[in-house]
Amino acid sequence: MSNLSLDHVVKRYGDLTVVKDVSLGIKEGEFVSLLGPSGCGKTTILRMVAGLIEPSGGAIRIASTDVTRLPPNKRNIGLVFQSYALFPHMTVFENVAFGLRRKGESGTTLDGRVNEALAMVRLPGYGERYPRQLSGGQQQRVAMARAIAPRPSVLLFDEPLSNLDAKLRDEMQIELKRLQRELGITTLFVTHDQGEALSLSDRVCVMNDGIIQQFAAPEDVYRRPATAFVASFIGKPNRLKATVRGGRLTLGEGLDLRTDSALGADGSATDVFIRQEAINLTPTGADDANRIPGTIALRSFSGPQVQYVIRIAGGHELVVEAASSGTASHLEHGQPVTLEVRPQDVLVLGESVRS
Numbered sequence: 001m002s003n004l005s006l007d008h009v010v011k012r013y014g015d016l017t018v019v020k021d022v023s024l025g026i027k028e029g030e031f032v033s034l035l036g037p038s039g040c041g042k043t044t045i046l047r048m049v050a051g052l053i054e055p056s057g058g059a060i061r062i063a064s065t066d067v068t069r070l071p072p073n074k075r076n077i078g079l080v081f082q083s084y085a086l087f088p089h090m091t092v093f094e095n096v097a098f099g100l101r102r103k104g105e106s107g108t109t110l111d112g113r114v115n116e117a118l119a120m121v122r123l124p125g126y127g128e129r130y131p132r133q134l135s136g137g138q139q140q141r142v143a144m145a146r147a148i149a150p151r152p153s154v155l156l157f158d159e160p161l162s163n164l165d166a167k168l169r170d171e172m173q174i175e176l177k178r179l180q181r182e183l184g185i186t187t188l189f190v191t192h193d194q195g196e197a198l199s200l201s202d203r204v205c206v207m208n209d210g211i212i213q214q215f216a217a218p219e220d221v222y223r224r225p226a227t228a229f230v231a232s233f234i235g236k237p238n239r240l241k242a243t244v245r246g247g248r249l250t251l252g253e254g255l256d257l258r259t260d261s262a263l264g265a266d267g268s269a270t271d272v273f274i275r276q277e278a279i280n281l282t283p284t285g286a287d288d289a290n291r292i293p294g295t296i297a298l299r300s301f302s303g304p305q306v307q308y309v310i311r312i313a314g315g316h317e318l319v320v321e322a323a324s325s326g327t328a329s330h331l332e333h334g335q336p337v338t339l340e341v342r343p344q345d346v347l348v349l350g351e352s353v354r355s
């Protein structure tokens with residue numbers, strides 16, 4: 001087990017800077033995801049940690065040792081990629097034994113380590129099979145066994161579940177989390193899937209355009225986004241234009257909103273984010289909540305949820321998600337409703353970057 005740190009890491013390709021002064025500290029045994037849209041620099045960071053790409057600046061440390069200039073095989077890292085990258089002509093046993101043999105292991109120690117790794121990924125007894133005789137999920141488990149068998153200090157995953165179908169992906173997420181907890185290996189996990197990042201990680205590092213937008217626990221990233229980018233990237237929030245007037249937030253036509261967020265200067269225009277699922281259509285009478293009158297403009301049923309488009313004053317529309325098993329599941333087009341939103345769920349965010 002080791003901690004992993006990136007210190008002012010930069011990567012340039014010609015005039016293009018794709019990783020811009022990234023500093024990140026991952027604790028021993030911690031599971032951290034790099035989450036962001038395509039092209040934001042996640043994979044580049046992972047590959048620099050692995051030693052497959054050289055940084056243009058900054059330092060990478062594992063267990064306080066500077067590994068920035070070390071070749072990949074000297075870093076004691078386990079890697080799992082999106083494509084399983086198993087050797088097709090080798091048995092499962094030989095695939096898992098590969099890294100161990102390179103470390104000089106042989107005989108009963110080698111057999112023991114391979115079998116232990118296969119048991120951990122729940123594939124005991126599969127050693128004699130070839131990759132082509134396994135399903136996609138099983139192949140990815142073998143790739144994980146191969147990565148953990150040499151007992152690396154750090155595990156790196158690059159979108160390891162994205163080739164699997166949705167149901168298998170959910171199962172493998174749970175498996176992966178269980179495995180990481182059992183082994184306690186420091187883990188860096190690259191994904192563009194927010195659900196995956198939030199459910200697997202101790203902390204999530206949200207990135208955009210080569211810059212860290214927020215590095216925090218999943219609940220904080222969700223409930224207290226640090227920037228407008230994080231607020232709009234995580235979940236499906238409503239984004240409304242509002243104005244600050246007399247120290248209050250107004251949507252126009254006398255519609256003021258109470259918020260726990262800090263407000264800018266009087267007269268300034270600002271974006272307000274309200275999550276679809278943070279709006280209550282069955283007011284419970286909480287004293288401090290905002291109450292907004294509206295009319296149902298559209299209802300759409302999607303199984304566990306019902307989505308409503310609701311028209312409110314000032315020409316605004318809000319999308320509201322309600323549980324289809326709840327009391328607000330059968331509201332009809334044209335029906336008047338009251339929307340209830342707690343001040344802590346009215347998020348006012350500028351474009352500034354905080355971490």
Ligand SMILES: Nc1ncnc2c1ncn2[C@@H]1O[C@H](COP(=O)(O)OP(=O)(O)OP(=O)(O)O)[C@@H](O)[C@H]1O
Pocket residue numbers: 013018036037038039040041042043044045192
């Ligand atoms: N060898 C290269 N030469 C020039 N530009 C590159 C090179 N490799 C990556 N890039 C650019 O660097 C940026 C970051 O790429 P990176 O693969 O790290 O993104 P990502 O966040 O992992 O995206 P994805 O989820 O699509 O893999 C992209 O704009 C990409 O085009």
